[in-house]
Amino acid sequence: MSGAVATAEPIGRRNWLKPSIARERRWALWASYIVLVFFAIGFLAPPYFELVTALKTSQQIGSGKDPWFTAHPYFGNFIGIITNPDFQTFFLNTVKVTLIVVVLTLAMSILAAYALARMRFFGSHAFATGVFLTYLVPESLLFIPLFKVLSFLHLINSTWCLVLVWPTLSVPFCTWIMIGYFSSIPKELDEAAMIDGASHLQMLWKIFIPVALPGIIAATIFAFTVCWGDFLYPLAYLFTGKQMVLTAGIVSDLIHGDVLDWGHIMAANVVASAPPVIIYAFLMDYYIAGLTAGATKG
DSSP: HHHHHHHHHHHHHHHHSSSOOOHHHHHHHHHHHHHHHHHHHHHHHHEEEEHHHSSSSSHHHHOSSSOOOSSSSSHHHHHHHHHHHHHHHHHHHHHHHHHHHHHHHHOOOOOHHHHHHHSTTTTTHHHHHHHHHTTTTHHHHHHHHHHHHHHHHTTSSSSSHHHHTTTTHHHHHHHHHHHHHHTTTTTTHHHHHHHHTOOHHIIIIIIIIIHHHHHHHHHHHHHHHHHOOOOHHHHHHOOOGGOOOHHHHHHSSSSBBTTHHHHHHHHHHHHHHHHHHHHHHHHHHHHHHHHHHHSSOO
């Protein structure tokens, strides 16, 4: 009897040491949660500090006490920045240019993606890859030659120059998104529509756009985010306050000499960040669906 007990314990230990799928999944889940918590803290710490600073007076900010907390929120910075005529000009310029660029981006990317995904022609695959590769070229390499082009067109220090250059950032990736989505739509829909006598534009308008609506929303969100948050092109091509957009105007015209009103600057950053945050909060599911649509066929 004692020998049986003695042999049972090592067997139990060996069974416990054997790899278990449930145990491995549990450890992987905990490891994922731990990594995500650290990433969340790292990414959310700057906007949280920005918001807390915007809710302090200049005296509280200058004292340096409790930089991460405020017992008595002060909303004067937000009121001052919203009623600031310069900030209102920056905001309106940003909204105007962003909406125009988003509309142009959708028009060009949808037509290009449909042609590359459905109207097969010689070199279409290579051309589609080339369209995406143009997105990988950094702005820091493009803004100097684009400056020469805009100078030739007399568009320097005009918000319309952004209407010309921002699609170079948004169209390639949005086209790539739409190619993946259009490719996932069954080809039987095309064949049935062509048998009924529909043209390519009719198929695009009546079949592909309604079916690919999540992909279009994903492309819209991406184009909006790229235009709203771009910093280099506005800083390089716009010089006067009346032509500035938010990203360049906040750091150019809201800083007077060596005087840094951190309360107003942080409040301006919070207000400027609000539209993308709101859009992502309500349309995140569509954005994820559009980005992952090309992963499967049918």
